[in-house]
Amino acid sequence: xxxxxxxxxxxxxxxxxxxxxxxxxxxxxxxxxxxxxxxxxxxxxxxxxxxxxxxxxxxxxxxxxxxxxxxxxxxxxxxxxxxxxxxxxxxxxxxxxxxxxxxxxxxxxxxxxxxxxxxxxxxxxxxxxxxxxxxxxxxxxxxxxxxxxxxxxxxxxxxxxxxxxxxxxxxxxxxxxxxxxxxxxxxxxxxxxxxxxxxxxxxxxxxxxxxxxxxxxxxxxxxxxxxxxxxxxxxxxxxxxxxxxxxxxxxxxxxxxxxxxxxxxxxxxxxxxxxxxxxxx
Amino acid sequence: xxxxxxxxxxxxxxxxxxxxxxxxxxxxxxxxxxxxxxxxxxxxxxxxxxxxxxxxxxxxxxxxxxxxxxxxxxxxxxxxxxxxxxxxxxxxxxxxxxxxxxxxxxxxxxxxxxxxxxxxxxxxxxxxxxxxxxxxxxxxxxxxxxxxxxxxxxxxxxxxxxxxxxxxxxxxxxxxxxxxxxxxxxxxxxxxxxxxxxxxxxxxxxxxxxxxxxxxxxxxxxxxxxxxxxxxxxxxxxxxxxxxxxxxxxxxxxxxxxxxxxxxxxxxxxxxxxxxxxxxxxxxxxxxxxxxxxxxxxxxxxxxxxxxxxxxxxxxxxxxxxxxxxxxxxxxxxxxxxxxxxxxxxxxxxxxxxx
Amino acid sequence: xxxxxxxxxxxxxxxxxxxxxxxxxxxxxxxxxxxxxxxxxxxxxxxxxxxxxxxxxxxxxxxxxxxxxxxxxxxxxxxxxxxxxxxxxxxxxxxxxxxxxxxxxxxxxxxxxxxxxxxxxxxxxxxxxxxxxxxxxxxxxxxxxxxxxxxxxxxxxxxxxxxxxxxxxxxxxxxxxxxxxxxxxxxxxxxxxxxxxxxxxxxxxxxxxxxxxxxxxxxxxxxxxxxxxxxxxxxxxxxxxxxxxxxxxxxxxxxxxxxxxxxxxxxxxxxxxxxxxxxxxxxxxxxxxxxxx
Numbered sequence: 001x002x003x004x005x006x007x008x009x010x011x012x013x014x015x016x017x018x019x020x021x022x023x024x025x026x027x028x029x030x031x032x033x034x035x036x037x038x039x040x041x042x043x044x045x046x047x048x049x050x051x052x053x054x055x056x057x058x059x060x061x062x063x064x065x066x067x068x069x070x071x072x073x074x075x076x077x078x079x080x081x082x083x084x085x086x087x088x089x090x091x092x093x094x095x096x097x098x099x100x101x102x103x104x105x106x107x108x109x110x111x112x113x114x115x116x117x118x119x120x121x122x123x124x125x126x127x128x129x130x131x132x133x134x135x136x137x138x139x140x141x142x143x144x145x146x147x148x149x150x151x152x153x154x155x156x157x158x159x160x161x162x163x164x165x166x167x168x169x170x171x172x173x174x175x176x177x178x179x180x181x182x183x184x185x186x187x188x189x190x191x192x193x194x195x196x197x198x199x200x201x202x203x204x205x206x207x208x209x210x211x212x213x214x215x216x217x218x219x220x221x222x223x224x225x226x227x228x229x230x231x232x233x234x235x236x237x238x239x240x241x242x243x244x245x246x247x248x249x250x251x252x253x254x255x256x257x258x259x260x261x262x263x264x265x266x267x268x269x270x271x272x273x274x275x276x277x278x279x280x281x
Numbered sequence: 282x283x284x285x286x287x288x289x290x291x292x293x294x295x296x297x298x299x300x301x302x303x304x305x306x307x308x309x310x311x312x313x314x315x316x317x318x319x320x321x322x323x324x325x326x327x328x329x330x331x332x333x334x335x336x337x338x339x340x341x342x343x344x345x346x347x348x349x350x351x352x353x354x355x356x357x358x359x360x361x362x363x364x365x366x367x368x369x370x371x372x373x374x375x376x377x378x379x380x381x382x383x384x385x386x387x388x389x390x391x392x393x394x395x396x397x398x399x400x401x402x403x404x405x406x407x408x409x410x411x412x413x414x415x416x417x418x419x420x421x422x423x424x425x426x427x428x429x430x431x432x433x434x435x436x437x438x439x440x441x442x443x444x445x446x447x448x449x450x451x452x453x454x455x456x457x458x459x460x461x462x463x464x465x466x467x468x469x470x471x472x473x474x475x476x477x478x479x480x481x482x483x484x485x486x487x488x489x490x491x492x493x494x495x496x497x498x499x500x501x502x503x504x505x506x507x508x509x510x511x512x513x514x515x516x517x518x519x520x521x522x523x524x525x526x527x528x529x530x531x532x533x534x535x536x537x538x539x540x541x542x543x544x545x546x547x548x549x550x551x552x553x554x555x556x557x558x559x560x561x562x563x564x565x566x567x568x569x570x571x572x573x574x575x576x577x578x579x580x581x582x583x584x585x586x587x588x589x590x591x592x593x594x595x596x597x598x599x600x601x602x603x604x605x606x607x608x609x610x611x612x613x614x615x616x617x618x619x620x621x622x623x624x625x626x627x628x629x630x631x632x633x634x635x636x
Numbered sequence: 637x638x639x640x641x642x643x644x645x646x647x648x649x650x651x652x653x654x655x656x657x658x659x660x661x662x663x664x665x666x667x668x669x670x671x672x673x674x675x676x677x678x679x680x681x682x683x684x685x686x687x688x689x690x691x692x693x694x695x696x697x698x699x700x701x702x703x704x705x706x707x708x709x710x711x712x713x714x715x716x717x718x719x720x721x722x723x724x725x726x727x728x729x730x731x732x733x734x735x736x737x738x739x740x741x742x743x744x745x746x747x748x749x750x751x752x753x754x755x756x757x758x759x760x761x762x763x764x765x766x767x768x769x770x771x772x773x774x775x776x777x778x779x780x781x782x783x784x785x786x787x788x789x790x791x792x793x794x795x796x797x798x799x800x801x802x803x804x805x806x807x808x809x810x811x812x813x814x815x816x817x818x819x820x821x822x823x824x825x826x827x828x829x830x831x832x833x834x835x836x837x838x839x840x841x842x843x844x845x846x847x848x849x850x851x852x853x854x855x856x857x858x859x860x861x862x863x864x865x866x867x868x869x870x871x872x873x874x875x876x877x878x879x880x881x882x883x884x885x886x887x888x889x890x891x892x893x894x895x896x897x898x899x900x901x902x903x904x905x906x907x908x909x910x911x912x913x914x915x916x917x918x919x920x921x922x923x924x925x926x927x928x929x
Contacts, residue, residue: 010729014332014352015810016820022723025735028716032787033741036753039763043756082662089659093652101659103903107667109842110895110902112849113747114869115888118876119670122677122885129669154666186647215746218851218869222876235748239856242752247761254749265744269737332811352814359815365808369830379816382826416915427812434816 037258044255047248055252063229064237071145071233072213075152076160079209080202082153083160090161091168105161108154113218120151121223143225148233151219156209163205167198167275200275207271211264215257283308283438283470284329289338291324291494298324299335300494306438309468311461313475313485317517321494322474323442329472330440331355343437358431358469362443364423366415372426373398373411379434401429404463421452425459432467441473445480457484478518482506490514512630515556522562522600524572525632528553533629536572536597536622542629552632557624559588559603564620571621575600577614587611591622674892677885689875689883690890697863698871698887701779705854705867706847709786713843717794718836722824725802726810736799742791750788751856754781777859782867785853790843797839801832834909838902845898849891 010018044052055061089095090102108116124131124141134141141147171194179189217235225231234257241250284306291299299321306312314322327333329340331352339348347355366375376398380389389397402408405425415423424444431439444460445453461484464471475481481488482502490497490505490513498510509515526535529550533542542553555572565571575591578599582588587609591600600622614620646652678686689695720739724732742750756762758775768775775781809831813823829836851869858865860874868891875884 010727012334013727013807014814015726015807015823016814017824018723018727018729021719022727022729025716025720025723028712029720029735029738032784032791033738036757036788037741037745040749040753040756085655086659086662089655092646093656095656097660099903101663103899104663104667106899106902107671107895110845110849110898111670112851112869112872112888112891112895114851114872115674115849115891115895116670118872118884118888119673119677122673122881123669129673130665154670157666211744215744215749216852217746217748217855235746235852238746238748238752242755242856245761247756247759250752251756254746254752257746257749261744261746265737265740330815332815352811353817353819355815356817357815359812361808361812363808365812367809367812367827367830378813378818378826382813382816382818382822430812430816 040251040258041255043248044251047252051248052252052255055249056256060228060232061234061237061253064232064234067145067148067231068214068234071148071152072210074149075156075213076206076210078149078153079156079160080206083157083205083209084164084198084202086157087161087164087168091165105158108156108158113155113216114222116154116219117151117222120154120219121147124150124223142223143227143231145224145231147223147225148220148231151223152209152213152216155216155219156213159208159212160202160205163201163208164198167201171197197278200271200278204268204271204275207264207268211261211268214264215261283310283343284472285339285341285344286325286329287339287341289325289328289335289340291321291328291333291335298494299328302338302494302496304489304496304499306470306472307487308470310486311464311471311473311484313473313481313488314491315475315478315481315488315517316491316497318476319493320491322476322491325491326440326442326472326474329438330357330359332359356434356437358428358434358436358439360424360427360431360439360441360444362446364415364427364447366423366427366430368415371412371414372402372407372418375415375426376401376430376433378430397433401433402426404432404467405429419452420448421456424448424456428460428463432469436469439469439471441471443474443476445475445477453480460484482518490517492517509556509628512554512556515628515630520559520601522557522559523598524555524557525597526553526555526629527551528629528631535627535629537568538570538572538624540627540629544629553629554632555624555627555629557627559601560586561624561626562600562602563623563625564589564602564604564609564614565623566621568621571623573597574619574621577616577618577620580611580614580616582606582611587614589614591620593622671892671896674885674888677881678889680885681882685882686886686889689886692883694863694866695868695871695883695887698866698868699890701782701864701866702848702868704779705783705786706844708783709790709847710840710844712787713790714794714836714840716791717796717798717839720795721798721802721832722828724799725805726807739792739795742788747789747850747852748856750853751785754784754788754857776857777861778865781857782854782865785857786847786850789850789853790847793843793846794836794839797835797842798832801835802828805831834905834912838905838909841898841901841905845895848894 047055086101086105090098090105121128121142123129124134124147126132126135126140126142128142131142139146141150175193175197176189179193180186184192215235217233220233221236224233224236226236234253238250238253238257241247241253284304286302286304289299289302290297302321302325314325316322324333328335331347331350335348339346341347342355342357367378370378373395377394380394380397399408399411402411405428407422407425407429410418410422410426415426418426428441428444445456448456457480473484485502487499488502488505489499492513498505498514500508505514506518509518515521524535526533527550528534528542531542533540533553533555535553535555568574574594576594577589578592579590580587585606587604587606589602589604591602593600602622647655720735723729724736755776757764758768758781759765760769762776775784805828809827810823813827818826849869850867851873854867855870855873858867858870860866860870862874866874868887872884872887872891875887
C-alpha cells in the first residue's frame with residue numbers, strides 16, 4: 001500500500017471540488033487552446049516536408065524573420081536599459097508624480113495595440129510632433145524598420161520594468177551596506193552586488209519583451225510601411241497569405257513562429273525558475 | 282470511549298508516518314499527544330478530525346465508525362496552530378460562522394446566534410473584542426477566539442493542534458493554565474498536540490508519547506514521568522544521565538552496582554543501559570550501593586537546588602546531579618572532591634533498543 | 637530617496653537628478669506623447685466632428701460588438717480562472733506544473749496566429765468548415781469567431797492572477813470552515829472568495845482591457861464587415877486606412893479612455909491590496925492576555 005500511494009495521481013485532501021474544477025479547467029483548456037493549436041500543427045503536415053521547408057525559407061519570408069528578429073532584439077535591448085532605469089528610479093527615489101509614472105508604465109498593457117500603432121505613426125511621420133525634428137537630421141522613423149523598433153519599445157517596456165521592480169524592492173539593503181563598509185564605491189557596488197542579483201529578472205524581462213515583439217501585430221503594421229523584403233514583419237506575412245487563400249502557406253509560417261515561441265516560453269520558464277531559486281537561496 | 286483509533290496506518294509517499302496506531306480517549310478527558318516534530322502526532326490529530334484519511338485502520342467517534350465520514354459531519358472542534366481565523370470577518374462573525382452555515386432548518390435565529398456568540402466570548406473572557414478583526418488581536422487572544430469558534434458548534438470532541446506553539450513563552454504558560462481551567466469547566470473530550478513535555482505534563486489528564494509514527498507510552502503525567510516504558514520516553518521527558526552496563530540472568534550490572542532486574546529475568550542478557558534523572562541521584566562518601574566514584578567539576582546554586590556536574594572515574598563521561606539545598610550544603614561539596622553516585626531509582630533497558 | 641535606505645545606499649544628488657530626468661523624459665516620450673497625440677488628433681476638427689465620428693451608426697455597432705465580445709469572454713475566462721486556480725492552488729496532483737504552463741500558452745502565441753487557428757478549425761478550408769457550412773452555421777468571419785479569438789487571447793489573465801494569490805493563502809481557513817460544518821460552496825463563497833477578491837478584480841480588469849482592445853487575432857477572424865463584424869479596434873483601422881484620421885483618432889480615444897480607466901482601477905486595487913497587507917502586518921495587538929489573569 002505504501003508504494004501504491006506513492007504513485008497516485010492526487011494527494012487526498014478534504015478540500016472539496018477538485019474533480020469538477022479540474023474537469024472544467026481541462027475541458028475548457030482543451031477546447032479553446034489545445035485542440036485548435038494542435039490542429040494547426042496537423043494542418044501544416046498537408047504541405048509535406050518539402051513544401052513546408054520551401055514556404056518557410058522563401059526569401060521574402062526569411063527577410064521578414066530578419067525584420068522581426070532584428071527589431072525585436074533591438075527593442076528588447078533598449079528596454080533592458082530603459083526598463084532598469086525606470087525600475088531603479090521608481091523603487092529608489094522619491095519625486096513628484098512618481099505614483100503617476102508607476103501607473104503609466106502599464107499603459108502599453110492596457111492601451112489597445114491599434115491605438116498605439118496609429119498614434120506612434122502620427123508622432124513619427126515626417127510631419128508629426130517628433131518626426132518633423134528627426135527627418136531633417138536624415139533619420140526616417142515611420143515606415144522603416146526603425147519605426148517597428150520604436151513600436152516594440154513601447155510594447156515591451158512594462159515587461160522589463162515589472163520583472164525587475166519587485167526584485168529590486170526585495171533586495172536587502174544590508175548587501176549594499178556591507179559592500180560600502182568594505183570600501184566599494186557606489187558604482188562598484190552596483191556593478192558587482194546589485195546587478196548580479198537583478199540579472200535573472202533582467203533576462204526574464206528581456207526575453208518576455210523579445211517574445212512579445214516577435215508576435216506583435218497591431219502596433220507595428222501602421223508604422224512599419226510593410227514593404228516586402230524591407231519592413232514586412234512575419235505576422236503580417238501570415239495575414240497576406242490568408243488573404244490570398246494560401247492557408248497551407250500561412251499555416252507553415254505560423255508553425256515556424258509557434259515553434260520559436262515555444263522555445264522562448266521554455267527559456268523564460270527556465271529563467272524564472274533560476275530567478276526563484278536565486279531569490280530563495 | 283469518546284475516540285477510538287484502531288490499527289491506523291498513514292503514508293506520505295513512501296514515508297510511513299503512522300504505524301499501527303491503537304488508542305482510546307476516554308470521555309471528558311484532556312489528552313496530550315506528545316512527541317518530537319515529525320513523530321506523526323499532528324497527522325493523527327488530523328485523521329481524528331477527518332482532515333486526512335488513514336491508509337488503513339478505523340477511527341471511531343462515540344462508538345461509531347467515522348473513518349469515511351466527512352470532516353463537516355464529524356462534529357469535531359478543531360483549533361489550528363496558526364488559528365486560521367477568517368481574516369475578513371469580525372471576531373463575532375468568526376465565532377458565529379459554524380452556526381450560520383447550518384442548513385436553514387437547523388439554523389438558530391439571528392438573536393439566538395448573537396446570544397450564543399456573546400456567551401462563548403464571555404467564556405473565553407474576550408467579550409470586549411467582538412467587533413474587532415483578527416489582525417487587531419494578540420496571538421493569545423486569537424487563539425482563544427479560535428477556541429470559542431470551535432466550541433460554537435458544540436463539538437463532541439475538541440482537537441487542538443499545537444495550540445500554544447506560536448505564542449511567546451510567558452503568554453503560553455498563562456494560556457495553558459487557562460485551558461486547563463476551561464476544560465474543567467466544560468468537560469468536552471479534548472486532544473491536543475504538543476512537542477513541549479512540560480506543557481503536556483501540566484495541562485493533560487493523560488499523555489500519549491509518540492515517536493517515529495509509533496505510540497511509545499500512554500499514561501497519566503506522573504506514570505509517564507516516573508515509569509517511562511522505553512528509553513525514548515525516558516529521554517524525551519527531561520534531561521537524563523545514561524549509565525552503560527550489562528544484564529545477566531535477571532541481574533543488572535551498572536558500574537559497581539548489582540541490582541535485581543525482574544523485568545529481564547527470563548534469560549535475556551547482554552549490554553544494558555540505565556537511565557537516571559539528575560534529581561534521582563544521591564551523593565555519598567561511601568562506595569556501598571553506588572555506581573561508582575566521580576569528581577565534582579562544577580557546582581551552581583539554582584534557586585532551591587544545587588546543580589552539579591561530575592566527571593566519572595575512568596573517563597566514563599559526565600553526570601548531571603540536582604540536589605535539594607535543604608539536604609546538602611554547597612560548602613561541603615567543593616570542586617575537585619571525590620563522591621560516590623548512588624541512585625535512588627533506576628530504570629534499566631536492554632541496550633539494543635536504547636537508541 | 638526611499639526612507640528605508642540609509643545614506644550610504646544612494647547616489648550623489650546630481651546623479652539622482654540625472655537619472656530621474658532621464659526616466660521622466662523616456663516616459664514622456666514613449667508613454668505620454670502617444671496618449672496626447674490620440675486626443676489632439678481626435679479633436680483636430682473640433683468637438684463636433686469628434687462627436688459625429690463616435691455616434692455614427694458603424695461606430696455604434698462596433699462599440700456594441702466590442703462590448704458583446706467582452707461580455708461573453710470575460711465571464712467565461714473568470715469561471716475558468718477560478719476553477720483552475722482552485723484545483724491548482726488548493727490541491728496537489730501530478731502534472732500541476734505542466735497545467736500552469738499550458739494555461740500561459742496563449743500569451744506566447746502571436747495574436748495573428750491566435751486568429752488563424754480558428755480559421756483553420758472553422759473556416760471553409762478548415763476541419764469543421766464543410767460540416768458547418770452544411771448546417772448553415774457561421775463561426776469564422778462572424779461574431780462567434782470574434783468571441784472565440786477574444787477568449788483565446790484573454791484566456792490566462794484571471795487564472796494567472798489568482799493562482800499565486802490562492803497558493804499564498806494556503807488551505808487552513810478552508811479546513812477551518814469545513815470543521816465548522818460548512819459545505820464546499822459555503823466555504824468558497826464565504827471564506828475563499830473574500831480573501832481573493834482583489835486579485836480577482838485585478839485579473840478581470842486586465843482581461844477586460846485586452847478583450848476590448850484586441851486587434852490582431854480579431855482582425856484575422858473578423859472578415860471586416862462594417863456594422864456587423866467590426867470591433868472598435870478594427871473600426872479604427874478601417875477609418876485610418878481610408879485616411880479619415882479624425883474619426884479614426886476619435887474612435888481610438890474611446891479605447892485610450894478605456895486604458896486610462898483600467899490603469900486607474902488597477903492602481904486602486906493595488907493600493908487597496910497593499911494597504912490590507914500592511915494592516916495585517918502592522919496591527920500590533922493592543923490588549924494582551926494580561927487581562928484574564
